[in-house]
Amino acid sequence: MYIGLESISMDVPGQGLDLRRLARARGVDFAKYQAGIGQEFMAVPAPDEDVVTLAANAAERALRDVDRAAVRTVIFATESGVDQSKAAAIYVHRLLDLPANCRTVEMKQACCSSTSALQFALATVAMDPAHKVLVLASDVARYGLGSAGEPTQGAGAVAMVVSARPRILRLDPVVGYHTRDVMDFWRPNYRDEALVDGKYSLKVYMETLEKAWGDYRAQGGHPFGDFDHFCYHMPFTRMALKAHLTLARLENASHTAAELQAQVEPSLAYNRINGNAYTASLYLGLVALLDNPGLDLEERRVGFFSYGSGCMGAFFGGTVLPGYRRALASADHRRLLQDRRSLEFGEYEAYYTHRVPEDGRDYATPRVTRGAHRFAGVSQHQRLYALSRASAVLAADAGVVCAAAPLGS
Ligand code: COA
Numbered sequence: 001m002y003i004g005l006e007s008i009s010m011d012v013p014g015q016g017l018d019l020r021r022l023a024r025a026r027g028v029d030f031a032k033y034q035a036g037i038g039q040e041f042m043a044v045p046a047p048d049e050d051v052v053t054l055a056a057n058a059a060e061r062a063l064r065d066v067d068r069a070a071v072r073t074v075i076f077a078t079e080s081g082v083d084q085s086k087a088a089a090i091y092v093h094r095l096l097d098l099p100a101n102c103r104t105v106e107m108k109q110a111c112c113s114s115t116s117a118l119q120f121a122l123a124t125v126a127m128d129p130a131h132k133v134l135v136l137a138s139d140v141a142r143y144g145l146g147s148a149g150e151p152t153q154g155a156g157a158v159a160m161v162v163s164a165r166p167r168i169l170r171l172d173p174v175v176g177y178h179t180r181d182v183m184d185f186w187r188p189n190y191r192d193e194a195l196v197d198g199k200y201s202l203k204v205y206m207e208t209l210e211k212a213w214g215d216y217r218a219q220g221g222h223p224f225g226d227f228d229h230f231c232y233h234m235p236f237t238r239m240a241l242k243a244h245l246t247l248a249r250l251e252n253a254s255h256t257a258a259e260l261q262a263q264v265e266p267s268l269a270y271n272r273i274n275g276n277a278y279t280a281s282l283y284l285g286l287v288a289l290l291d292n293p294g295l296d297l298e299e300r301r302v303g304f305f306s307y308g309s310g311c312m313g314a315f316f317g318g319t320v321l322p323g324y325r326r327a328l329a330s331a332d333h334r335r336l337l338q339d340r341r342s343l344e345f346g347e348y349e350a351y352y353t354h355r356v357p358e359d360g361r362d363y364a365t366p367r368v369t370r371g372a373h374r375f376a377g378v379s380q381h382q383r384l385y386a387l388s389r390a391s392a393v394l395a396a397d398a399g400v401v402c403a404a405a406p407l408g409s
Helices: 019-026 030-037 051-062 088-095 113-127 198-218 237-250 257-272 278-291 330-338 345-353 389-397
Strands: 004-011 015-018 041-043 071-077 103-107 132-141 154-163 169-179 229-232 301-308 312-320 373-379 382-387
Touching: 004 051, 004 278, 004 330, 015 019, 015 345, 019 030, 019 041, 019 345, 030 237, 051 088, 051 132, 051 154, 051 373, 051 382, 071 088, 071 113, 088 103, 088 132, 088 382, 103 113, 113 132, 113 154, 113 169, 113 278, 113 301, 113 312, 132 278, 154 278, 169 198, 198 237, 198 301, 198 312, 229 237, 229 257, 229 278, 237 257, 257 278, 278 301, 278 330
Parallel strands: 041 154, 071 103, 071 132, 229 301
Antiparallel strands: 004 154, 004 169, 015 041, 132 154, 169 312, 301 312, 373 382
């Protein structure tokens, strides 16, 4: 029995900031962002977009031709949780009208809980092959206005259906792990921006890659030369290239520099123009690789390195399945990225500093998003989610009832 991805899709905010504008505002040479860190544009969520709406939109696409009745687990991986108690998975479960006989849970370990979610899904399906698991990775990466990490900000979500009927990627059971208690990046409960020792985090990332890879090999994983492509966690895209060169050097790989670059470059395409999305970052890399129209990936082996600050790393592999293209939503993904609005610098600052009131007052969010789901506001301390106006009209035509009434206009 093979277990792996039956479907995968993504969502990104409907607007963002061209880093040329950020460079001008911060008095930085744009070449530093473009060549030095490998970023050109960053996603900026509108007030009515959050990790729940991004994940729900991605999941709508991922479940388009999947038997929803067989989805018995939803795992939501995030480090931008919207509640300290209630799992974001439950909001998505309702928005997508998933079966009531379903397990829903939220997981956290910086940027790599999505990988643990995937592996828990694998184990679940191994126990019950009829069970489908919806894995959601959704995050908003915030570093602070004027901070060193500012040009690496972004947001996005990836939804993956894991089942015993994979159409896209077969996942190998062998995984290499490494955990160590370090403070390279963290976010105390009283902050909505991460605290990060950027240079130290990159050093720890590399050390964790070496250790997780070592464990992967010790557990019986494939040698470096068996892999055709690699996807790395990307706090910024240059990091993936640096990591790959480090791993190749460690393994004394005989590949040329151009070959090594070609093994990673296709996975950078979306992150370069969307920014970091923490738990979703590695998997946005996978979506970009799969969507690449110039590559035939059938039967190609892909290596994955997942890193979560604090820190934990995991290395694992998978093989792309014949006919995988038919199960992708590549045209939708390209349209999502192309149709985004480019914000003026002042709009970026306004969106960035916008806050949901924290004093318990009822509140209606401004209507901005063109995505199917929106964060409508707060009433009696409860977050309200609804179909956005355009999709509400479509849903009404189709006889679908909007799950929560939006506040205000
Ligand atoms: N043209 C081309 N490249 C340029 C340049 C220019 N004009 N100016 C600088 N660069 C290069 C630098 O040489 C450097 O490349 P190198 O690392 O290969 O030497 C790169 O751009 C970055 O410059 P640096 O001065 O190191 O940037 P910084 O001090 O502003 O910080 C990060 C960069 C990545 C540390 C910062 O963005 C950060 O902290 N990001 C968040 C990291 C994170 O999320 N970590 C946790 C999860 S892994």
